[in-house]
Amino acid sequence: MSLVELSGITKHFGGVRALAGVDLGVEAGETHVLLGENGAGKSTLIRILTGAIAPDSGTIRIDGAARVFRNPQHAQALGIAAVYQEPLVYRHLTVLENMFVGQEICGPAGTVRRAAMAATVLPWFRELDLDTDLLARPMSSLSIGYQQLVLIAQALLRNARIIIFDEPTSILSAAETDRLFAIIARLRAGGRAIIYITHRLAEVPRIADHVTVLTDGAVSGTFSRGEISEEQLVTLMAGKARGHAPLASPRPSAAEAEPVFSVLGLSAPPYFTDVSWRIPAGAVTGIYGLVGSGRSEVALAAFGFLRPTGGEIRLDGRIIAPRSPKEAIRLGLGYLPEDRKLQGLFANKPLESNLTANVLSRFVRAPMRLDFGGLMGEARRVMSRYNIKAPNPLTVIRTLSGGNQQKGLFARWASRPFRVLILDEPTRGIDVHTKDEIHAFIRNLAASGVAVVVISSDLPEVLAVSDRVIVMREGRVVAEGWPRELGAEGIVAAAVGAAEAPRVPA
Amino acid sequence: MMSGARGRTRQASKPIPGQAALGRFIASREGVLLVTLLVLGVAIDLGSHGALWYRANVTSFLVDFAITAIPATGMTIVILTGGIDVSTGSMLGLIAALGGKLLAAGWGLAVAVPAFLLLGALFGLVNAIIIIEGAVPPIVATLGTLSIYRMLVFIVLGSAWLTDIPPVLTKIFVTTRLGPLPVATLLALAVMAGFAIFLRFFRAGRHIYALGNNEEAARLAGLDVLRIKRASYVLIGIFTGLAALLNLGESPLVQTSTGSGFVLTVIAAVVLGGTELSGGRGTILGTLFGTLIVQLVQDGVVLLHIQPFWSGVLLGLIILVSVGLSHAWHRPAEAA
Amino acid sequence: MGGIGIDRSRLLLLIVFLGVALGGYALIDLQILAAGNLTSMAVFAVEVGILALGQTFVICGGDGGVDLSVGAIAALSQVLLGLVLKDRLPWELGVLAALCAGAVMGLANGLAYAVLRIPSIIVTLATMFAFYGLALVFTGGINIDLTASPPSFLAIGQGSVIGLPFQVLLIYLPVFLACAYLQLFTAFGRGLYLTGTNDLAARLAGIGVNRIRCLTFVIAGVLAALAGVVSAARLGTARPDASETGNLLSIAIVVLGGADIFGGDGSVVGSVLATMVIAVVDYGLSYNNFNPIYQAGVIGVILITSVMAQNLVRFRARQRS
Structure with missing residues (x-):
């Protein structure tokens, strides 16, 4: 018994x-x-x-x-x-x-x-x-x-x-x-x-x-x-x-191009050590790794929130060292954080405030006045562009469904002309339909020339959107390659540390 | 996962070997305070050419100390649970007014003394009920009762001062000495010692720390969290009653402003003593030193023939420097 | 921002309080609604009302932010003004000095909070002692008599313009409008809201959280200094112990005005309405020959019941959803 x-x-x-x-x-x-x-x-x-x-x-x-x-x-x-x-x-x-x-x-x-x-x-x-x-x-x-x-x-x-x-x-x-x-x-x-x-x-x-x-x-x-x-x-x-095939129409040419954004040998112990990501424009780079693999911390470091102890970050070939998210945004970096409630939502504030939080400075008119018409127009535009279902832009975001909340946060970043966009768990905890919608938006972003990074511990998601995949485990990059070559099992094996895991290409 | 962004506190990965107890004490908050206290004391002693030790000065210093120290003990406990009580000053005024009326009406100490303490318990309970049952944040709730108690002082006193307080309180608490210490001071030290022991060695005392450290965990561990909170507000009420009694002993007079501004001195003493406003950390010993420093600063400027008005400036600076330093030492290793 | 940044139920509650208070007094004596009496109420409220406006921003920024030193800033600024006037320098210079001093003191609070990371309640407790102390040091503890000051200065607190008190029409009203503008129509106001609601999310959205919070203390400092100037002009003295009740009363007003003491929900309009409630209660009591101290008690009761009522509303709402 x-x-x-x-x-x-x-x-x-x-x-x-x-x-x-x-x-x-x-x-x-x-x-x-x-x-x-x-x-x-x-x-x-x-x-x-x-x-x-x-x-x-x-x-x-x-x-x-x-x-x-x-x-x-x-x-x-x-x-x-x-x-x-x-x-x-x-x-x-x-x-x-x-x-x-x-x-x-x-x-x-x-x-x-x-x-x-x-x-x-x-x-x-x-x-x-x-x-x-x-x-x-x-x-x-x-x-x-x-x-x-x-x-x-x-x-x-x-x-x-x-x-x-x-x-x-x-x-x-x-x-x-x-x-x-x-x-x-x-x-x-x-x-x-x-x-x-x-x-x-x-x-x-x-x-x-x-x-x-x-x-x-x-x-x-x-x-x-x-x-x-x-x-x-x-x-x-x-x-x-299984049954989720890798992306049907990847853009290998774009993915093989010179990276527009890269982190090289970046370290911030104890979170991650000697991590290099090379992110090309016009393609989606999937970062697969389980919770605790250091993947979000790399993003936070690139985004000026966490101070790295070594290595460098390059944008368009120039070394950058943003000291705050504010500075990173000004440089053209966007980061959709992982934890919706804790790091993203202004729960009891209107959808409009949530959608525009990261671009307020663009709507400042003299003297210090925010252009509300502009903000509302922007919010409406974003809502229809990303199919966010809410009565109006002034609806308190907390009252929306989880999927619409997430679409709102996604749109906060996706609707801006960022050079580089890091999306951390862009579809966690939402329904399948919205997930597919967001995946389509992600592909569109890449097609429009943005260097997109999708961090996820959801393998089907990584397969569904990525042109190229980087796998992280315990604070290090452990594999990198084309989704088709690595295969679902290869990616999982690398992420969980199986003996047969593929190696990082030299 | 968010550990990165939220910051993780610095931790020794291995147990460090035990340091000498003395070394540990000096490095502790209490040790730093003791050194500050000694330095202040010596400076004032030298600067005042011994006036610090004149009998009248010592007595008034010791009694003032007692009046602040007793509510500060209660405040320490309230803050340890994660709360705060800003109504203490008004409450002191109200208890002094009501109790003073009793005394003035000729009631003996056998009635008056319990009455002071019971009134304190009652007003403390009112605070507790508003905070716990009404779910009003402690600072807002006691900000409210601060005003209400002050109004009641006016109602009780009318516009007159209460002056016909029998001198018996002065005789008992201030004039009578056991050894070098007035009874008021002994009482304060006894209260502090008692509660230091209670907090350190008694189960219920440890539960106060547990609650302040992690309310959720304490609830899950089966502690009666609400009862602990209620008791802490009642306790500071009782202590305020006692302080009101001593206050009448020091100056047998109640006016409508009695006790106003007092709570900030009490909180300053507690904060200076190293008790963290977020709860769960702090000691009565720290509060003892904090109170002594506050009193010594106020006393010292008089003795040093500096304008007495510098005491506020000094006190403010001491609080900022000492809390600022300890925050710099214990600051979590934070992300950017 | 849609609306005026205040919860509709709270707005209603305040208006009801106001109506009940005014109506109640009017039942006793209709005369209280006479223009002269209404303006006296307003004069009463201006100084603490200005303190409360500054306090609104600090509390709105969240992280347990409160400024316990606003009264002390008012006192010290007022004293500096008094010293300038005593030296027979132009009063405009004195006012300027006072306002600058207020800004510097607020900046000191803000930097101690943002750079040293000391909880603001401790910072401002300490600076409250320090600023009052300095005010005493500068004056030797004696009130500075300003009754012989230029009439144009005293007019700030005693004059009237088109039948309305000078400080109501030309100080409080513009300050209120400026604060409301700042809160409702500027990027600063929006950033402050977001910071108070979720500071981590705000930081990750590129909002300068520390700078914004630091600024709230500067604003509170300047406004406190302004309140100090007005009260000096009204009373014709500069007192080193001015506005002692203002420290806590201003917090009470802001909370009564619908602010969440934990940030993100304060509103300038709410604080103004709350100030009016308090002014009416206060004036009505003294008008009807009640001791004005009842005011304190009534404020306490209103403060507690309003938060409890709010809790009840939220609790119900949560049960429904």
Whole structure:
């Protein structure tokens, strides 16, 4: 009998299906890897498993008994713990206190008995090879890797039998990763069930007893160790992209032309090192890479938001060093940021303000007056050009559908005469129809001579729009070439670090 | 993913070996404050040719210190939870007016003293209810009650000053000494010590820090977040009541402006003491030093025969420099 | 910007407050609606109203921005003006000095915030002490008597033009229009809005977030100085402790006027209406021989209830969507 067993778990958000009947069983003393691209439904699954959200349908069994989690505490009490890549901590409390918040060991008067608490965690700290000196230090003085270990110790302390790791290694160094894997092996040997979520293929043979591949919210297969080759896993992960042929009519001549924009040997540790992108005009360069591969940071550095520590950025052959997005825009660079809500939207402001935020200076008339007629006209023009459905330009953007919001942000950048346009996840979380629309706009931009960069972790998207593809992993460029030559599987293999990955052309 | 853009704080990747406790203290915020305090003290001592130690000066310094320190202790706790209370000055005036009336009407201390504290608790609770139940941001809510309490002072006092306060308070809190310290000061030190211990060693005290550090996590960990917040506002109310009592001891007089402007001094002491306005970080020891520095600056300019008006200028500069420095030290390694 | 940058429900609320206050007083005594009384109300409100206009920009910029030092800036500027007048220099020079000093003080606040990255509430708390302190230092703590100043100067606070008080018609009104213009019709105003709404998004859209926020402090400084000049002219003295209540009252007015204390939603028109509400309440109380201190309490109640009402509206709206 499995220690934990999910069957038929389904979840929708709004109209979008996140999980479609997922089955998963994990035994005690087993490490079960959940493998999938971004957006495959991994995080939704964890949130269900930790009681943060409830599934629409399906059952969760623990020790064979069906359970419905009332809240996260309930899931915790049933022995489930999760370790996230960016741990939720109390920064200024000590490590020891972090582990015990809400469950302190107290004397009769309500005093916190630190010695007793320290004694309680001692065995677990030993098991994890953690120095007990750490206990008295503030959590904020620890690296993320150590913070994770502390949270693992906390999970053990609370008798967690099922420990979920959510992409724990994406911001760890190699040494920290090795240490983590050794610990996971020990936990597993101690009879716990480990669910390990990752998109890094190379990690699978190192720790997995079983691996389940999640594609587009559904399980596309569960295999035991040794039963499946890396190649087959790649094929499964790329499954969604099969049938999505690469661009039918690429523009290789344009893509082979001299780059109009390039970053050369650019570095900004710890995000990325020695990255070179050569971006030609009149073509779309797709940057494929998983979250944490440093791709957005390269864009932010080129856009003057992040200060690179080395390398150079060239536009039309001249070295540029924008110190702010404002300066980058003036130089002719545009950047559609990745996170719509956090970095893009002015949620409770009218569509018109959102569409024109980056070109206000063009509408300034003396004395300091903004040309409202012009702005409204511009907004109307953009709305009809990009088919943004809203009652009028003064509609508050928050009230629009996700797809129309995204089209608005896309249009904020696409409707301006930029030399270079970097689009970061231009279609994340929107419906298929709008996605296709945006893809067509992207192709048009390239056809009109713009040097377009599309950063995406959505492989079909990269294939659908790119003339040329650059693949990034862990802060480096790991492959570059024509989509047809690389193929869906080649791209995924490079991005997840499979052994058979194609090499960067010399 | 956005870690790049939002900036990640600098972190040691490896545990640093333990430093000597003394070295750590001196490098800490409290250590810096202590050094500042000593430098100020020595400078004033030398500059005033010992006038700093005249008995009258010491007494007034110590009592002033107590009146600021007690509400500052409460303010520290409120700010630790991530809130703020700007109504303290008006509240002090109102409690002094109501309590003063009681005293003037001949009620004994056995009635008056609990009344001062209860009134404080009540007004603090009013703040808490508006903030928690009404979901009004703390600064707005207490800005509102600041005005309301001030109005009530006028209603209670009419346009007259309240002067017939029995001297018993002065006798107890100011004139009576245990060792070198007036009772008021002892009381303040006791309150500070008590709450320093509470915050450091008691479960409920640690929960205050947890809440201020990460409200969401604290809620998920099952802490009664609202109760902690409510208690902190009630507490600063009670402390304000106590301060009102001491204030009447120092000068047995209530006027309509009593306590106005006081809250800014209190907040200055807390901020100077290193408590962060975003919550979750700060100590009572820091507040103690902060309060001493504020008082010493005000006292010092008088003793040094500088125009007393420089005290505000100095105080402002000290706040800017000390907070500016600590921000420069602890600034997150930010993206461009 | 469509409309005047203020939420319709808030606009309605303020007008209702205004109507109720005026109507209530009118029921007691219709005379209060006489022209003379209305202008007295206006005179009452001008100084804190100007402070509030500057405060509006600071709060609108977000990141918890508030300026606790506006009253202190008014005092110090007023004192500088007084010193110039005492030396029998042209009063225009004094006014100019005051306004420049206000700009410099505002710039100091803005730079400490934007460059040193100290939270603005701490910066302005510190400078509030410092500016009041300097005002005391410059005057030795004594009010400067300005009653012997040139009549043309005193007219700023005491004169009248076509039957209306000078400072209402020739100072407050133009300043209000300029601020409204700045907020509603300029790139600065638009950038400020966007900054207050989402500063990360604004920065990534190429808006100079730091420069804009810094500028709001400069504007607040200049306007505070102007308020100081007006009050000096009205009272015929320059007081080093002028406008002590203005620091917090101006914040209260801005919040009452519909600003979100967390930024992005302030409006000049809202602040003006809120100033009017306060002026009416204030004047009505003293007109009816209530102690004017009731004003403070009424403002407190209005402030709290208006934010709670807003919360309720938003809560309902969220439930519906």
